[in-house]
Amino acid sequence: MLDQIKKYTDKILADRSAQADRIAFAAQDDSLLSAGDPQLAQLCQDTLTRLNCLALVAASPSLPFADFLVKRAAPEEHEIIPRDTETRTFLHDIPIIRMEELGNAPATTIANLLGSRKGIIVAGIGIIASGALTVEQAYINWSSVFHSTFIKYLEDVLSEGFRFPGEAEAFEQFRHHWLLPLTAEGLEFRNGPIDDKAEILDEITRVGRYTVQRGLVDSFFGNISYQSNNLIYISQTASSLDELAGCIDPVPFENYSTVGITASSELVAHRRIFEITGFRAILHGHPRFAVVMSMQCEEKGHCQVSDCWKECSKVRPLGGTPVVAGEIGAGGIAKNVPPVIDRTGSAIVYGHGVFSIGRQGFAEAFRSLVNVENWCRQEYFRRFDESRKHRIEISEDQS
Numbered sequence: 001m002l003d004q005i006k007k008y009t010d011k012i013l014a015d016r017s018a019q020a021d022r023i024a025f026a027a028q029d030d031s032l033l034s035a036g037d038p039q040l041a042q043l044c045q046d047t048l049t050r051l052n053c054l055a056l057v058a059a060s061p062s063l064p065f066a067d068f069l070v071k072r073a074a075p076e077e078h079e080i081i082p083r084d085t086e087t088r089t090f091l092h093d094i095p096i097i098r099m100e101e102l103g104n105a106p107a108t109t110i111a112n113l114l115g116s117r118k119g120i121i122v123a124g125i126g127i128i129a130s131g132a133l134t135v136e137q138a139y140i141n142w143s144s145v146f147h148s149t150f151i152k153y154l155e156d157v158l159s160e161g162f163r164f165p166g167e168a169e170a171f172e173q174f175r176h177h178w179l180l181p182l183t184a185e186g187l188e189f190r191n192g193p194i195d196d197k198a199e200i201l202d203e204i205t206r207v208g209r210y211t212v213q214r215g216l217v218d219s220f221f222g223n224i225s226y227q228s229n230n231l232i233y234i235s236q237t238a239s240s241l242d243e244l245a246g247c248i249d250p251v252p253f254e255n256y257s258t259v260g261i262t263a264s265s266e267l268v269a270h271r272r273i274f275e276i277t278g279f280r281a282i283l284h285g286h287p288r289f290a291v292v293m294s295m296q297c298e299e300k301g302h303c304q305v306s307d308c309w310k311e312c313s314k315v316r317p318l319g320g321t322p323v324v325a326g327e328i329g330a331g332g333i334a335k336n337v338p339p340v341i342d343r344t345g346s347a348i349v350y351g352h353g354v355f356s357i358g359r360q361g362f363a364e365a366f367r368s369l370v371n372v373e374n375w376c377r378q379e380y381f382r383r384f385d386e387s388r389k390h391r392i393e394i395s396e397d398q399s
Contacts, residue, residue, distance in 0.1 A: 001027045001029040001033050001135070002033060002035060004027070004134075004135040004136070005025040005027060005033070005035045005036075005135055006035070007135075008025065008057070008135055008136065008138070008139035009023055009025065009035070009036065011139060012057075012059060012139065012142070012143070014213075015143065015146075015215075015218075016062055016178070017059075017061060017062055017063075017143060017146045018059035018060060018061055018062055018126070018146075019059070019060045019061070019062055021037060022037050022040065022059055022060035022126065023036045023037060023040070023057070023058075023059040023060075024036030024037045024038075024039075024040035024041040024043070024044050024057070024058050024059070025041075025044065025055065025056065025057045025135060025138065026041060026044035026045045026047075026048045026055065026056045027048075027054060027055040027056075027135050028048060028054050028055070032045055032048065032049070040058045040059070040125070043058055043106065043107060043110075043125070043128075044056045044057070044058050044128075046106075046107035047107040047110045047111050047114070047128070049107075050107060050108060050111035051111050051114060051115060051130060052115075053114075053130045053131060053132045053133075054131055054132065054133055054134060054135070054137075055130065055131035055134065055135040055137065055138040056114075056128065056129070056130050056131070056138055057128070057129055057131075057135075057138040057139060057142045058122075058125065058126060058127070058128040059126050059127060059142065060125065060126035061126055061127060061146055061149075062178065063150070063170070063174055063178060064166075064170050065149050065150055065152075065153035065154075066121045066126065066127060066145075066146075066149045066153075067121075067123055067124070068153060068164065068167055068170070069096070069121070069149055069152060069153055069156070070096045070098060070121060070123045071123075071163075071164050072156060072160075072163060072164075073096060077096075078095060078096060079093040079094055079095045079096060080093065080094050080096060080121070080149070080152060081093045081094070082094070082148040082149065082151050082152035082155075083151075083152070083155065083295055083351055084147070084148055084151045084152075084291050084295075084351050084352070085291075085328070085349075085351045085352040085353075086144050086147060086148055086218075086221060086286070087148045088351070089328060090118070090144060091117070091118060091119065091141075091144060091145065091148060092117075093117075094117070094119060094120065094121060094145055094148065094149070095113040095117055095120040095121070096120065096121045096122075096123070097109060097110065097113065097120065097121070097122045097123065098123050099122075099123045099124045102122070106122075110122060110128060114128065114129075114130050118130060118141040118144070118145075119141045119142060119144065119145035120145075121145070121149065127142055127145045127146060127149075128142075129141035129142035129144075129145060136240075143218050144218065144221075146218070147218040147286070147288065150288055151288060151291055151292055154288070154289075154292045154380065155292055155295065157171065157384070158292075158296070158380065158383060158384055158387065159387075161387065161388060161391050175381065179377075180215075182214060182215070182216075182370055182373055182374055182377070183214075183370060184214075184363075184366050184367045184370050187210050187366070188206075189203070189207070189361055189362050189363035189366065190203050190361055190362075191360070191361055191363075192280055192281070192358070192359070192360025192361030193228070193280055193360045193361075194226065194228060194280075194360075194361065195228050195229060197233075197250070200226050200228060200233050201233065201245075201248055203226070203361070203362060204224055204225075204226055204233060204235070204244060204248055204362075205244040205245050205248070207224060207283065207362045207366060208224050208235065208241035208242060208244045209241070209242045209243075209244075210366065211224070211241050211242075211283065211285050211366070211369075212240070212241050212242035213242065214370070215287070215288075216285035216286075216287045216369055216370070216373065217241055217284075217285040217286050217287075217353075218286055218288075221286050221353075222241050222284050222285045222286055222353065223235045223241075223264035223266050223270070223282075223284045224241065224244075224282065224283050224284065224362075225264070225267075225270045225281070225282045226280060226281050226282075226362075227253065227274045227280055228280070230252065230253045230254070231250045231251065231252060231253060232250070232251045232252075232253055232267070232270060232271060232274065233248055233249070233250050233251075234248065234249055234251060234263045234264050234267055234270055235247060235248055235249075235263075235264050236248065236249055236262045236263060236264065237262060237263065237264050237265050239264075249262055249263040251263050251267065253271065253274070265328055266284060266328065266333060266334070268334040269333045269334035269337055269338065269355075270282050272334050272337075272338040273337065273338045273341055273355070273357060275338070276338045276339065276341075276342065277338075277341065277342040277357060279342075279357040279358060279359050280358060280359065280360050280361065281357060281358035281359075281360070281361055281362045281364070281365045282355065282356070282357050282358075282365065283355070283356050283357075283358075283362060283365040283366060283369055284353060284354070284355045284356075285353055285354055285369055286352070286353035286354075287353065287354060287369065287372070287373035287376070288373075289373055289376040289377040289380050290318075290348055290353065290354050290372055290373050290376040291351060291352065291353060292376070292380060293318055293348075293376040293379060293380055294318065294323050294348045294349070294350050294351055294352070295308075295350065295351050296383070297316070308325060308350055308351070310325060310326075310327050310332060311325065312324075312325040312350065313325070315340055318348055318375075318376065318379075319372070319375035319376065319379060320344055321344055321346050321347065321348055321354075321372050321375075322340040322341075322343060322344065322347050322348070323347075323348045323349075323350060324336040324337060324340060324347060324348070324349060324350065325349070325350045326349050326350070326352070328352075333349055333352075333355075336349075337349065337355050341355055341357060342357070344368075345357055345358075345364065345365075345368045346368045346369065346371075346372050348372065354369055354372050354373070356368035356369040356372070
């Protein structure tokens with residue numbers, strides 16, 4: 001169990017999502033184990049004894065976005081509800097605990113909320129998440145909360161500006177120092193077409209790892225596939241894209257077999273994309289700026305659609321890339337993405353992420369995914385700077 005704790009501590013560090021000296025895990029093996037920051041480790045142990053789960057992780061995010069979201073919440077609000085698909089599908093909402101609400105029994109207060117949610121935000125401490133059966137699940141839930149709070153804070157700042165002391169400075173630190181240049185340079189890809197099974201599996205495994213290493217997908221979300229000889233080789237559902245060895249299913253292109261039962265939930269969408277485009281490679285990630293920008297619809301406020309994820313029938317461009325609505329599964333993404341993706345080689349799903357395709361191999365798909373996210377990042381900051389300038393002008397006029 002300690003080796004699992006080390007593994008997922010290292011993953012959090014590799015993600016740069018938490019402060020290196022403020023990470024702790026606790027897990028129930030033959031005995032209760034913990035590792036990491038002593039104060040957080042003790043809190044994890046005390047909380048875990050009050051829960052019916054195997055593991056817990058508490059860590060202070062490397063970005064103060066979660067704490068700012070707690071400050072921005074009205075006093076009567078006890079949860080935040082990010083609008084991204086990960087929250088909508090897996091988290092539902094993220095409970096928050098203010099420091100004054102912890103009382104004299106913080107472990108009990110935290111356990112009461114974690115008993116019905118996968119992760120919570122505790123002001124002054126950070127994100128705490130549980131794993132029902134494995135340490136991996138605790139890590140996945142923690143990184144999902146980090147991803148969702150990242151998305152929501154960027155949305156809130158874009159629409160409302162800064163509201164509290166320290167926000168502007170923290171945002172500038174994030175913008176100019178935390179964010180790294182996003183590129184496909186230095187990566188190696190096989191030239192397609194690829195028809196040897198072992199080579200296909202090796203290439204999918206390697207490109208999946210690239211996708212995580214370059215920050216284009218969080219935790220275990222996203223999927224990847226390649227078609228060859230009437231087979232679709234696709235990552236399994238709930239698999240980590242940076243650990244795909246042994247987690248790739250070869251599924252008959254014609255849906256005559258049940259071997260796809262463990263395949264990605266997006267198998268139907270992948271199959272339809274292959275049918276329509278004739279391309280060989282598909283990559284799906286959740287790059288954060290693409291998710292944020294996909295939800296910046298100019299028709300909000302005077303549109304009859306109440307559920308943008310499912311009901312919107314419009315295709316709108318975002319830097320030349322089509323944005324469509326679509327829930328996970330055959331009725332949403334599988335219906336809306338395939339007809340538009342061959343126009344530019346990529347498509348964005350509202351609040352969800354990016355699909356990109358390659359004619360023969362993954363190099364084209366990966367570079368397309370990088371280009372979409374880079375455009376969305378640049379457009380986000382362009383709109384942010386424009387909105388901030390406008391707010392400053394209004395404030396000066398009023399004074």
